[in-house]
Amino acid sequence: MSRVFNRMGTPSSLGRLVAGLALVAGLTSCAADGPEVKPMSCVAGESRDHGNRVPNLAYQVPCTKAHGYEIFDVFDLPRSAFSETGPDNRDDLAIPSELGDDSPERQVFEDFAVRRCTLSLQRVTGYDALRVNGKSAAAVRLLPALRGIQAPRYSVLPEVHWSSGHHQALCSARFTPPSPSMFGRGLLQPRRSPVDRPLLALLGTDAFPASLRPCRAYDKGRKNVQSVACSKKHVSETLFYFDAERAMGRRFVQKLIADPTAARFDQLDRVCTKVLPQLLGPGYDRKKHRGFARVPQRWNESSKPIECAVGPIDFRTDDLPAGSLVDISPARAGAGSTRGTPEPKPTEATPEAGFQYRKHPDWLQR
Secondary structure: OOOOOOOOHHHHHHHHHOOOEEEEOOOOOOOOOOOOOOOOOOEEEEEEOOOOOEEEEEEEOOOOEEHHHHHHHEEEOHHHOOOOOOOHHHHHOOOOOOOOHHHHHHHHHHHHHHHHHHHHHHHHHHHHHHHHEEOOOOOOOEEOOOOOOEEEEEEEOHHHHHHOOOEEEEEEEEOOOOOOOOOOOOEEEEEEOOOOOOHHHHOOOOOOOOOEEEEEEEEOOOEEEEEOOOOOOEEEEEEEEHHHHHHOOOHHHHHHHOOHHHHHHHHHHHHHHHHHHHHHHHHHHOOEEEEEEOOEEEOOOOOOOOOOOEOOOOOOOOOOOOOOOOOHHHHOOOOOOOOOOOOOOOOOEEEOOOOOOOEOOEEEOO
């Protein structure tokens, strides 16, 4: 018997962004009675465990085949991942009645798993090389912007394997139909990679489908912005999220909350703009492109996320062409490209939802 804990977050809780804690039935990388799973593998199907969707590891397939999950890290869990002091309660994590959601042991584990899977996601996408306001991606808890992909999710082995001493976990991504709220659970929507490795590994190149990148476009009157796929013409492309306090300092965040002036938003814009040469590569033109920061209307105590996007210098009249500007490593793009191949039909443009943004004094539709 295993229990599934599936917690979905939003950028208002950056440390738990789209992190699902699931006890995955049948998973093991070392036990003979279960399918082996390795990092950088793809899984076609999913199953239900106590009402939650989990990858069915009996259906691992080449990444060039349709798959609903991508496994990008598998790792052993040390005792310190559950309790820095006190008894060793690792086995209890896999037993439904032993550890409550708010127990100290579970909180320690979730913090450990979030950090590990966030770092793994940065590494597999190439975003670990980015620096924000002079600080590393790891230091600012940077997360890539994705559309129709729930990542990172973290999972542990079921009870039967844990009781045998196999204390392991995995980090995964789940493909869903794109949601206007960006974080809706949705049904599984399988995808294919142009090469036999996960699509996530191509995120920093033009091989990654533009339909899975989040963008925004003006309506015909250029009064309101709507969420669209980057495969359509757009006014901005969302690139990543970072934690404001970790990147800018607590004093700056306090001042921004108390007095959100244009000067402070301009400072955030400059921080985002400085990342563009790292993330866009040769496609970046400082005479044509600039960075924009978007801030939620409300933050919580544990996380202060900021969204960085790229747009044209004059966003009031100009747009970006269909496609993505992201190109961390041009050399890697040769591994496979989705250009010229059919992409899943993007959903229709929908009004902004999910993120309530503080309005910039100079751009009310930010």
